[in-house]
Amino acid sequence: MFSDADAAALYDVLNPWDPDGRPDDGFYFPFVMGAESVLDVGCGTGAMLRLARERGHRGRLVGLDPDRAALDRARRRSDITWVEGTAAQAPSGAGFVLATMNGHAFQCLITDHDVRSSLAAIHDALRPGGRFLFDTRHPQARAWENWTPANPDDMVEIVDAASRPLRYGHHVDSVVGDVVTLRGTVAQPDGTVLRVLHDDLRFLDVASLGRFLAAAGFDIEAQYGDWNREPITTSSREIITVARRR
Structure with a gap:
């Protein structure tokens, strides 16, 4: 969990x-x-x-x-x-x-x-x-174009407050007008997904x-x-x- x-x-x-x-x-x-x-x-x-x-x-x-x-x-x-x-x-x-x-x-x-x-x-x-x-x-900087697993700088490996090694990165689901919809995925080092955090940004x-x-x-x-x-x-x-x- x-x-x-x-x-x-x-x-x-x-x-x-x-x-x-x-x-x-x-x-x-x-x-x-x-x-x-x-x-x-x-x-x-x-x-x-x-x-x-x-x-x-x-x-x-x-x-x-x-x-x-x-x-x-x-x-x-x-x-x-x-x-x-x-x-x-x-x-x-x-x-x-x-x-x-x-x-x-x-x-x-x-x-x-x-x-x-x-x-x-x-x-x-x-x-x-x-x-x-x-x-x-x-x-104009189009920051969302870098929120992708293809960008190694966007995928971070950390140890959380509970001493668990985790990986965290983003996927952009859509860009509609000036609104970007994306997911932040929290996973174990082997790729097992623990939580997906959804965001809309204008x-x-x-x-x-x-x-x-x-x-x-x-x-x-x-x-x-x-x-x-x-x-x-x-x-x-x-x-x-x-x-x-x-």
């Missing part, structure tokens, strides 16, 4: 939060540490907020995620508020200084309704002038993101094409957005 709890623990193995060694985590962390109140939307197992508290953040930290098993891991730290729910259920009127949505979690908002309702809720959870920081993969371009943000009451303060804060170009792989609530 490979349970929901196992899948949540595997996420931490595959995605260790390391602002000192990973440029994406290092981009987010100063914003978090410099904000007196933070709402992490799609917080998963809560690694970012847990490390912020460990490193001395004394303000209000709230993690929001619909995955109960991930939140069970997050709740190992009790001095942070953990809320089960979607982005569209972000707490209205909460007055946060900063909202984050890292790890490309924004791409899990598939329909226009998902995007609009989520942005509206995040807007209402921020105080006037509060920032929303999030990232998406730039569609790849919005810069112009589409701008329209959604403007309609939700956000101004774009900055956008970058990589974690070194370089401008977005025709070769950028990321769209990293700092938006401000009007």
Whole structure:
């Protein structure tokens, strides 16, 4: 058996939060540490907020995620508020200084309704002038073309929290418009499949993101094409957005 709890623990193995060694985590962390109140939307197992508290953040930290098993891991730290729910259920009127949505979690908002309702809720959870920081993969980079067993860099061999050797890789099932449907397969070294994790990801371009943000009451303060804060170009792989609530 490979349970929901196992899948949540595997996420931490595959995605260790390391602002000192990973440029994406290092981009987010100063914003978090410099904000007196933070709402992490799609917080998963809560690694970012847990490390912020460990490193001395004394303000209000709230993690929001619909995955109960991930939140069970997050709740190992009790001095942070953990809320089960979607982005569209972000707490209205909460007055946060900063909202984050890292790890490309924004791409899990598939329909226009998902995007609009989520942005509206995040807007209402921020105080006037509060920032929303999030990232998406730039569609021009066509990242999904590398999510295949034919790509040796996509297949990783790891040992999970239960000391089991595992293999993890992806298969893309379809690309329809700007939505990519894929599977993440967890297997034993001999190929025996233990769990298949299904995902839909939406790849919005810069112009589409701008329209959604403007309609939700956000101004774009900055956008970058990589974690070194370089401008977005025709070769950028990321769209990293700092938006401000009007």
